[in-house]
Structure formats: C-alpha cells, structure tokens
Amino acid sequence: MAQREEKSAMEFVKNWGDALNRWTERWIPDALVIVWILSIITFVMALIWGNTTPKGAVLAWGQGFWTLLSFAMQMCLIMMTGYILACSPPVRRLLDGLSGLPNAEKPWQAIVAMALFSMLTAWINWGLSLIGSAMFALFLVRRNPKVDYRLLVASAYLGLGCTWHSGLSGSATLLMNTPDNFVIKAKLVDSVISTKETIFTGFNLILALVIVVVITILMALMHPREDKAYRVQPELMEKLKL
Numbered sequence: 001m002a003q004r005e006e007k008s009a010m011e012f013v014k015n016w017g018d019a020l021n022r023w024t025e026r027w028i029p030d031a032l033v034i035v036w037i038l039s040i041i042t043f044v045m046a047l048i049w050g051n052t053t054p055k056g057a058v059l060a061w062g063q064g065f066w067t068l069l070s071f072a073m074q075m076c077l078i079m080m081t082g083y084i085l086a087c088s089p090p091v092r093r094l095l096d097g098l099s100g101l102p103n104a105e106k107p108w109q110a111i112v113a114m115a116l117f118s119m120l121t122a123w124i125n126w127g128l129s130l131i132g133s134a135m136f137a138l139f140l141v142r143r144n145p146k147v148d149y150r151l152l153v154a155s156a157y158l159g160l161g162c163t164w165h166s167g168l169s170g171s172a173t174l175l176m177n178t179p180d181n182f183v184i185k186a187k188l189v190d191s192v193i194s195t196k197e198t199i200f201t202g203f204n205l206i207l208a209l210v211i212v213v214v215i216t217i218l219m220a221l222m223h224p225r226e227d228k229a230y231r232v233q234p235e236l237m238e239k240l241k242l
Contacts, residue, residue: 018224021150067182071175078169082127086135095132099139107147108223110140114155115216122159123167123208129159141232148229155219162215166199166208173198 046057085091102109117136122129133156141149164170175181176193183189
C-alpha cells in the first residue's frame with residue numbers, strides 16, 4: 001500500500017512537470033517580447049506617476065542607462081572570466097569526467113548532476129555557472145542519451161535562479177560592500193555593508209544549502225517517463241564536438 005502511494009505521488013510530480021512544460025511552451029513569450037512589454041509598462045507608469053512628457057521619459061531612459069556603465073562592465077568581466085575558466089582544457093576534462101558519473105540507464109541521475117553543478121558553481125561565480133552549465137549539459141546529453149533534454153536545460157539555469165545572488169558574485173551584496181556606491185550617495189544607507197553580514201551569515205549559508213537539496217530532489221522527481229521524454233536525435237548527437 002505504501003509503495004503504491006509513493007508511486008502515485010511520484011507520478012503526480014512527473015505529470016505536473018510535464019503539464020508545466022506544455023503550458024510554458026504555449027503561453028510564455030520569448031525574452032525579447034518580455035523586454036518590450038516591461039519597457040512599455042515602465043514608459044506608461046513614468047507618464048502617469050513620473051510627472052514627465054513622452055520626450056522626457058525617453059531622455060530619462062537614455063541618460064539613466066549610462067549611469068550603470070561601470071556596474072555593467074563589472075558584470076561583463078564576471079561573465080568573461082567565467083567563460084575563460086569554463087572553456088579551459090582542465091575544466092573541459094573535468095566536465096567530461098563528471099558527465100560519466102550518472103548511470104545512463106537512470107536519466108534522473110543526469111538531472112541531479114546538472115542541478116548540483118549549476119547551483120554550486122553559481123554560488124561561486126554566476127558567469128562560470130552560465131557558461132559551464134551550458135557546456136556540461138552537452139557533455140551530459142552525449143553520455144546520457146535517455147535524459148529529457150528540456151528538463152536538463154532547465155536544470156542548467158537553476159544556478160541563476162536559485163543560488164547566485166546568495167553567493168560570492170551576488171550583485172547586490174557586492175554593490176553594498178563597495179565604498180561610495182550610488183546607494184550610499186543617495187543616502188539610502190549610511191555606510192557599506194560587509195559581506196560578513198550578507199553572504200557569510202549562517203542564515204544565508206543554511207538557506208542556500210536547503211535550496212540546493214530541495215530543488216535537486218524536486219528536479220529529479222520531475223523527470224518524465226521514458227515514453228514522454230524529449231531526447232536529442234542521434235544524428236544531432238553525432239554533431240556534438242566537445
């Protein structure tokens with residue numbers, strides 16, 4: 001009886017994940033469309049509550065963009081250093097070795113490996129996670145052809161959605177630890193806030209650990225049944241040059 005209830009619960013999670021995937025594919029627009037929608041909403045809000053004209057709103061957007069130039073350059077450097085590290089020969093060999101650990105006959109293990117890699121590397125550096133996870137997904141799908149590629153790609157983005165901002169390259173935490181940042185200049189805070197009070201607090205570390213464990217288990221349970229799994233076609237698999 002207990003085994004039947006456990007199996008029923010697992011089937012519910014699998015079906016739930018499959019339903020979410022179908023809904024997302026049908027209704028969620030592309031990223032560019034979302035950007036346009038948010039820009040239009042912001043523009044309208046500026047006209048209503050910003051006490052400005054359409055020309056003033058456009059000029060404010062253009063002038064405000066350049067105030068973030070130094071911050072944007074910091075983010076670009078984080079991404080570039082992550083890219084250089086992820087593409088280095090030692091890391092590529094490491095990714096190839098890690099991709100062989102999951103059992104190819106148990107595709108959920110590849111999801112576990114992908115989720116853990118994405119979230120743990122994102123805690124260290126979001127640029128490393130962004131590029132390294134994309135590369136690791138290719139290694140994994142080559143070694144684990146039965147894995148659902150949609151769920152694998154979703155797992156590769158978990159780091160950016162779950163752990164990066166609580167880690168060593170979190171934008172807000174590093175900004176607040178920067179002397180004379182624009183938040184201090186705006187007198188919203190009195191002084192810098194050390195990373196000892198943000199990243200390295202016990203609460204933050206424990207919360208990050210709980211998120212990694214819970215999300216990894218959930219992603220593994222969401223792997224669809226074999227007949228519903230979306231697999232990379234063999235002819236495409238042969239084109240993967242890693």
